[in-house]
Each structure stands twice: as C-alpha cells, then as structure tokens.
Amino acid sequence: MYAEERQQAIAQLVVTRGRVSVTDLAEEFAVTTETVRRDLSALDRLRLVRRVHGGAVPAASLSAMESRLDERDVTRAREKERIALAATRFLPDDGGTIAIDAGTTTARLAGLIPPERRLTAFTHGVPIAAALAARATIDLHLLPGRVRSTTQAAVGSITTQTLERVRVDVAFIGTNGITAEHGFSTPDSEEAAVKEALVRAARRVVVLADSTKVGRDTTVSFAELGDVDVLVTDCEPEAVPLATFAAHGVEVVLA
Known part of the structure; x- marks a missing residue:
C-alpha cells in the first residue's frame, strides 16, 4: 500500500x-x-x-480556531499547576531578569514566583502583568502592542521591535504544538512572531507545555527543537521520544 x-x-x-x-x-x-x-x-x-x-x-x-483564554485555563488545570511549579526551579536568583509569555500555564508560573525574589520581568500577557503589578519585589515591564481578545496578549511589530532591544536571563514560553519536524508552533502568526522574539531575547529558553501538545503541529513554527533549552511537561512524551529532545540539547523535566 x-x-x-x-x-x-x-x-x-x-x-x-x-x-x-x-x-x-x-x-x-x-x-x-x-x-x-x-x-x-x-x-x-x-x-x-x-x-x-x-x-x-x-x-x-475539534474547533480549528484557538480556544479563548478562559476556556484554556480550565483545561488540564491540575497538570498545568504541576508544570508551573516544576518550572520555578529555573527562575534566576535575586537581580535576575525574566520574560513570561502570555498563556495559562505561564500565568500560573507568574503566581508562583517566591514573594521575596527580586526580579525584573517582561511580559506581553495582560493577566500576567496584572498579577505581578502589585508585587514590590518585581520590576515589571509590560510590552506594548495590540491586545488580542482571544489570548489577552499584546502582539504586533511594536511588541517584537521592543523585544529586539531586550536581553533576559530566562524566557518562559508556552506552545500549542511540538514536533521534531515543525518544532514549537502556535496557530496565530502574530503570536508566533512574539514567541520567536522572546526566544531570541533569552539566554535560556524554558517551554511549559502539557503532554497533549507533543506530537501536534499547529500553523506557525516559532522555534526549532534546538532553540529551546528546557521543556517542562507533565509526563513522558510519546510522539517525540526523549532521545530526540536530547539529541537537540533539550532537557525534558517531568512535573
């Protein structure tokens, strides 16, 4: 056949x-x-x-359109909490700089930053910025741009241009799909452009994604496997073997 x-x-x-x-x-x-x-x-x-x-x-x-933020927030919530908690080990020490991508799992990570940790944080996620705004120990920078109602994320050329002038210790990024062939991907081209800029802006890139994202391609690739340093997920991925991630230098952390 x-x-x-x-x-x-x-x-x-x-x-x-x-x-x-x-x-x-x-x-x-x-x-x-x-x-x-x-x-x-x-x-x-x-x-x-x-x-x-x-x-x-x-x-x-399944709808081919992106789920709204409030719908995604309740999907696999327990796994997202575990992933976010496991990802806190990659937060830099006092005085470090981070970038936090818009998303429901990354938003949980923002809420788990130790209250005494002094960090400079960049984000284009409006809910994430709102959660961090009252934190006296966080020097918060909200990236400019047009806010998409679906994801409540700032996007556009002004967002990516701002990130071109930024360098952070660690970027925490979400994704909609991960495959060996298509890399890390997301449905919207503007969101993908911001994610790609976040990857370029970081010395270390940590992706937070539940295991349903592994083995799935979505429309626009924003990074190859080798562009990412760490993948934090909830169980050992089947669609992309651990050996494949290791061959590209990606550390896989199981929450």
Whole structure:
C-alpha cells in the first residue's frame, strides 16, 4: 500500500470510529508507530483529521480556531499547576531578569514566583502583568502592542521591535504544538512572531507545555527543537521520544 492510499484509509477509519490510537493503526496497517505519526501529521496539516495525544479524532470534532483564554485555563488545570511549579526551579536568583509569555500555564508560573525574589520581568500577557503589578519585589515591564481578545496578549511589530532591544536571563514560553519536524508552533502568526522574539531575547529558553501538545503541529513554527533549552511537561512524551529532545540539547523535566 502506498503512503497516500494508507493515509486515505486512516482518514476514513478516524471518521468511522471517532477516535483511533497510534498503536491500533500501526497494527492494522502493519507499519511502525513512527510511520503512523507521520501519516497523522500529514492528515492534520490537510485538516482531514485532528492530532490528539496518542492518536487522532475527526477534524469536525475539534474547533480549528484557538480556544479563548478562559476556556484554556480550565483545561488540564491540575497538570498545568504541576508544570508551573516544576518550572520555578529555573527562575534566576535575586537581580535576575525574566520574560513570561502570555498563556495559562505561564500565568500560573507568574503566581508562583517566591514573594521575596527580586526580579525584573517582561511580559506581553495582560493577566500576567496584572498579577505581578502589585508585587514590590518585581520590576515589571509590560510590552506594548495590540491586545488580542482571544489570548489577552499584546502582539504586533511594536511588541517584537521592543523585544529586539531586550536581553533576559530566562524566557518562559508556552506552545500549542511540538514536533521534531515543525518544532514549537502556535496557530496565530502574530503570536508566533512574539514567541520567536522572546526566544531570541533569552539566554535560556524554558517551554511549559502539557503532554497533549507533543506530537501536534499547529500553523506557525516559532522555534526549532534546538532553540529551546528546557521543556517542562507533565509526563513522558510519546510522539517525540526523549532521545530526540536530547539529541537537540533539550532537557525534558517531568512535573
């Protein structure tokens, strides 16, 4: 069976069954799980199926649009709390500088900064800035830009241009997708541009992402695997093996 024929058959199975796992598809088509993952990634890019952790579901079963911030905040909340707590170990010492990307997991990290820690913080996330504004030990810099209602994040050329003049010790960044081929990605091009600028502005890049993001491609890549120093997630990723992260110099921390 040619790859195109197999992918058509996989897409039909996903529609018929509603959800299929990578391991089941590998057995059914007598191919490796890596081959299945590549097939699902190709089908996801064509919007014929939607990649989810461990398999795929019909494209119509999940909205192709970004979830609103309040909706995402309650999704996998327990895992996000664990990830944020584990990420606090990468906060610099007193006098250090950090950048915090907009997002629900990064917002939890902001709330976990020790009250006595004296830091300079940059963020384009409005809720994050609001949470840090009253902290006497935080020298807060809210990045300028147009605020997107979906994510409550400042974006645009003024945001990225400001970050070109900034250098921080650590950037804490969220992502919507992680694959070996597409790197770290997000649905919106303006958000991706800010994330890319945050990566360039940091001496150390720490990505906070729950395990459902691993193995999923979204529209715009903002960093390759090798651009990131640390990935903090809630369990060992299956879609991208630990050896792949290690080969690109990424330390994976399991919360």
